[in-house]
Amino acid sequence: MDKDIKLVIAGNWKMNKTVAEGLDLVQGLKRELANVKEVDIVVCPPFTSLSEISKEIMHSSIRLGAQNMSEHHYGAYTGEVAAGMLKEFLVRYVILGHSERRQFQKESDELVSKKAIAAHAAQIKPIVCVGETLEEREAGNTEKIVERQLKGSLAGITSEQMEETIVAYEPVWAIGTGKTASPEQAQEVHAFIRKKLTFMFSETVAKRVRIQYGGSVKPQNARELMGQADVDGALVGGASLEIRSFSDIIKNSI
Numbered sequence: 001m002d003k004d005i006k007l008v009i010a011g012n013w014k015m016n017k018t019v020a021e022g023l024d025l026v027q028g029l030k031r032e033l034a035n036v037k038e039v040d041i042v043v044c045p046p047f048t049s050l051s052e053i054s055k056e057i058m059h060s061s062i063r064l065g066a067q068n069m070s071e072h073h074y075g076a077y078t079g080e081v082a083a084g085m086l087k088e089f090l091v092r093y094v095i096l097g098h099s100e101r102r103q104f105q106k107e108s109d110e111l112v113s114k115k116a117i118a119a120h121a122a123q124i125k126p127i128v129c130v131g132e133t134l135e136e137r138e139a140g141n142t143e144k145i146v147e148r149q150l151k152g153s154l155a156g157i158t159s160e161q162m163e164e165t166i167v168a169y170e171p172v173w174a175i176g177t178g179k180t181a182s183p184e185q186a187q188e189v190h191a192f193i194r195k196k197l198t199f200m201f202s203e204t205v206a207k208r209v210r211i212q213y214g215g216s217v218k219p220q221n222a223r224e225l226m227g228q229a230d231v232d233g234a235l236v237g238g239a240s241l242e243i244r245s246f247s248d249i250i251k252n253s254i
């Protein structure tokens with residue numbers, strides 16, 4: 001696939017996989033994807049597996065991501081994990097503001113922006129998730145919602161940091177539902193996001209930001225989705241839990 005920007009495909013394992021199961025998965029991915037150079041490949045296991053997975057992928061082209069982090073650097077925040085702690089395991093990416101955290105942990109745009117700033121301070125690239133619910137789409141509010149999330153979640157990010165930030169467009173109605181946005185629906189919102197980033201930062205920055213699509217990405221729809229002009233990768237949930245499906249998504253995207 002001929003693009004000016006390198007695709008980034010990340011697997012969000014969510015609350016799945018023991019350490020042993022995660023190791024099996026990445027060992028298989030290393031075998032299947034050893035020759036893939038065209039895509040930045042990222043796996044995001046639960047915190048409990050970061051240490052072992054980090055060692056397993058050390059000499060491979062697979063990079064490590066986390067699924068969340070604290071906005072604080074250290075201190076009395078029971079149950080939280082700071083960016084500096086993730087750094088110890090060579091975590092390079094962190095998913096922030098996933099719709100499940102927005103929904104179940106009530107994470108706000110303001111909190112996501114604080115976390116994104118803290119991630120950059122530790123040289124970890126945030127993957128900032130935005131996306132509308134079905135009701136919001138049906139009410140014709142997709143752009144309004146996505147714009148509000150972008151402005152709020154990226155507040156305080158410098159242009160330089162923005163170039164190292166990934167935006168994931170994840171329509172909530174497509175996550176884990178088997179319903180995928182059509183390539184045209186995805187492209188329309190991705191183009192809108194890039195236009196907004198142009199206003200918020202600059203055209204140069206907007207062109208360099210990678211915008212992932214997430215929501216029931218599978219081997220069968222990856223090629224067409226990645227073929228869209230403004231789709232620069234994927235954030236994959238369910239299909240990232242198996243060697244075959246995740247590696248086929250990556251191979252089909254090249």
Ligand code: PEP
Pocket residue numbers: 012170174175176177178214215216217235236237238239
């Ligand atoms: C996700 O949770 O980020 C996601 C896109 O999930 P799924 O691929 O299962 O829809």
